[in-house]
Amino acid sequence: MPKPMHRSRSFRRLDRVARSGRHVLHYERKKPSIPHCAICGSELNGISVSRNAKGKSRKSNSRIFGGVLCSSCTAEVVKLASRIENGEMRVNDIGTRQRGFVLQMIAH
Ligand SMILES: [Zn+2]
Known part of the structure; x- marks a missing residue:
């Protein structure tokens, strides 16, 4: 489960693949x-x-x-x-x- 602050839609999600091959989500403030x-x-x-x-x-x-x-x-x-x-x-x-x-x- 993401952190409570990351459940807000004021962050956009970025799909990234870590070097280990795992899929991870990065969070970034919207422009x-x-x-x-x-x-x-x-x-x-x-x-x-x-x-x-x-x-x-x-x-x-x-x-x-x-x-x-x-x-x-x-x-x-x-x-x-x-x-x-x-x-x-x-x-x-x-x-x-x-x-x-x-x-x-x-x-x-
Ligand atoms: Zn005008």
């Missing part, structure tokens, strides 16, 4: 998934998914909504927020996915 934009779902650039990435700037962007939204969606949110602040648009005219981020921009 982290690539972060995606919260609005359009595209993969985010400039973020290391390596498990041993050092430093804050390698793990996220310093831009507003960095590490959450892609650059084009961020630009769109900034544009919509300024239009609402100037009274050219209303909050109800914005799509539901962008609305939360636009409201955050205005409150900021």
